[in-house]
Amino acid sequence: MSELNEPAASSRRNPLIWVALAVAGLIIFVFINGERGGSTLVSKQIEISEPEAISEPADEGTASGSIERSLLVPPGMRARQYIEQVRANGKPYPLAQAVEKAQEYLREGSLADAHLLFFFAAREEHLPAVMQMAEMSDPTLFRAEDSLLDHADVIQAYKWYQKAATLGQQEAVARLENLQQWASDEAEAGNPHARQLLLNFQ
Numbered sequence: 001m002s003e004l005n006e007p008a009a010s011s012r013r014n015p016l017i018w019v020a021l022a023v024a025g026l027i028i029f030v031f032i033n034g035e036r037g038g039s040t041l042v043s044k045q046i047e048i049s050e051p052e053a054i055s056e057p058a059d060e061g062t063a064s065g066s067i068e069r070s071l072l073v074p075p076g077m078r079a080r081q082y083i084e085q086v087r088a089n090g091k092p093y094p095l096a097q098a099v100e101k102a103q104e105y106l107r108e109g110s111l112a113d114a115h116l117l118f119f120f121a122a123r124e125e126h127l128p129a130v131m132q133m134a135e136m137s138d139p140t141l142f143r144a145e146d147s148l149l150d151h152a153d154v155i156q157a158y159k160w161y162q163k164a165a166t167l168g169q170q171e172a173v174a175r176l177e178n179l180q181q182w183a184s185d186e187a188e189a190g191n192p193h194a195r196q197l198l199l200n201f202q
Helices: 002-048 076-087 095-108 110-123 129-135 154-166 169-190 192-201
Strands: none
Touching: 076 095, 076 110, 095 110, 095 129, 110 129, 129 154, 129 169, 154 169, 154 192, 169 192
């Protein structure tokens, strides 16, 4: 009786053997092709990360589905590269051009690049950049979409307005008065930052 059942059992095992062989063959095929295509994959990755291609806009004739290379640039990298070039060329720095470039970055939403360029020009006492740094921190003018900061920084606003005032910007004097009034109102409401700011006006 057991001899009669042997062919049936072996016939049930046969399909499993064929499946195992097919899977093994597929694994070998994928492994061999992976080795052949490895050098191509590496070369493509290197090509994408070439520094001279990073900030270039895509050509109109670029095929659909290609990687937008500008997305690979870390925040602030373009501003850092620009500042390095400006410093390498020596003084006097083209600060007006730096501010124009910062405004361009601001319009496109590259806040880190914009902030770094404004800060660079403000440190060099370029008045429009000093005012921009103050306005980005001013609680009475703060707009999160235009600032790298999460919230207004009253001490920074005071510092930059003071600098602008010493450089002869009359508008900065009026802004300081507004800031003092804001601090008085907010201090009464229990705002600790406002109380700290009021100490600077005494």
